[in-house]
Amino acid sequence: MSSYDHIIIGAGASGLLLADALGRDDFFNDKKILLLDKDTKRKNDRTWCFWEKGEGAFDAIVHKTWPKIYFAGKETALHQAIAPYQYKMLRGVDFYHHYLEKIKGYANVTFRNDEILSVEETAESVRVNGKNESYLGKVVFDSRFDYKKLKEQQKYPVLQQHFLGWFVKTERPVFHIDEATFMDFSIPQKGNTRFMYVLPFSETEALVEYTLFSENVLPREEYEAAIATYLDELKTGPYEIIEVEQGNIPMSSYAFWSESTNKVIKIGIAGGWAKPSTGYAFYNSAKKVEKLVNYLKRGKSVSEFQRKNRFWFYDLLLLDILSRNNSLGQKIFESLFKKRNPQLILKFLGEDTSLFEDVKIIMACPKRPFLGALVKRLF
Known part of the structure; x- marks a missing residue:
């Protein structure tokens, strides 16, 4: 041995x-x-994606970068530059x-x-x-x-980030090559937190992914039907599915x-x-x-080596909210992106913000669900 x-x-x-x-x-x-x-x-x-400022340790093997992101909700459609950050894949x-x-x-x-x-x-x-x-x-x-x-365990809620994506090639140029679709909540939510995620590699090639933050996974055909509907709404015309990506991450x-x-x-x-x-x-x-x-x-x-911090607690409150009412995800993220610039949001999600910046993020979110989750955790 x-x-x-x-x-x-x-x-x-x-x-x-x-x-x-x-x-x-x-x-x-x-x-x-x-x-x-x-x-x-x-x-x-x-595939793995992340954001960082300027050059980084993985640039030699990065497949694609985007200087802009797109966010959409029920009442919002934002095309935003994220400099000094870049979104990388x-x-x-x-x-x-x-x-x-x-x-x-x-x-x-x-x-x-x-x-x-x-x-x-x-x-x-x-x-x-x-x-x-x-x-x-x-x-x-x-x-x-x-x-x-x-x-x-029963102490903490357990959701899943589950997704299925198609790497597609279209006949018509429909994708914006300098813009990654970070979250598109304009699709039917069906009582969950559901969004489309799009990474374009050219005007005719992209990864189009249907993603949920919810308790249970879906039958494969439901993910595929949602992607097909989304591509139809983009008016891609005929397209070829080159690869398929599917995953599940615990939340x-x-x-x-x-x-x-x-x-x-x-x-x-x-x-x-x-x-x-x-x-x-x-x-x-x-x-x-x-x-x-x-x-x-x-x-x-x-x-x-690893211990709880304030970002851990912020995440806990969000998961408490989504575990009780999974449909609130769209409202929370849309409120955040409407009221704060993407650089601050990305900095917060990367756990690099100051306490003052944390407060700015918190104040941009719907108050009632977070106050309710806070009270239940404290008492």
Whole structure:
């Protein structure tokens, strides 16, 4: 049985970013690091989007950027520049290829394909049991996520950000290539929080995605029917579906990190690295990896690595509202985008605002549902 200092389970965004961070830091040169995933990571199985100011660490593999966003509600249609921010998109296959190639250059990092069956923690080490073999590690970083445990708890509401998207090619030029549709709530809400999300790559090519923040997923044909209707309303004419993307991200203020120990540390979505109110996880994961590596280098307890902050509480109030009345999402986001500029909204969603700026965001939201959620949480 092979032994390692650090074992990373899962070669998704958090796993690969962590493997790279450990591999390129001289502090870990004498550490043996193993990255495990059942998949070879050669397919484009997802896309990640984020916003940042100017140039960034991922620009070499960014597939497309947009300097503007579009937001629509029942009474609102806003085409807005977001400078100094840019909205950026990464394709999964480009990210995997880039980081797996980087990891090959680190003498102390090994990548293996294996399906993990169980993880057993003892007083001395952690045994990771794979389908092919077992591995011993001093510290294990585990990105496996189990919805069952999340739904078993009753303290925090659990919604899902679930979506299906078509990469389409149209015969007619209909898309605005410099503008990403951030949220289009003009579609029927049907008692939920539902919007269209569009990332154009050219005037005739785009990812068109039907997204919900709700408790339950839909039959596949309902997502597809909604996208087809939306494309008809855009008057695209005939179109070809090139690829299909489907996903599901948990939305909860549950303390995912409470399941971590000093030897088995949850990372990625399993560690609560996706922002509860939006599901954005990629850029947050990059920041979390940097913080986690610093904790490891300083020998600090990982139990102190992640904790609740005021943004966690803001997210909790929104999820409390949407869990009780899922139809309020459109009203809340439309009020916010009507009253505040997109730069401040993006700064707030990125958890970079000051308390004064937080108040400006809060005052732009409908008061009654948030006051009601606050009172119920406090009393």
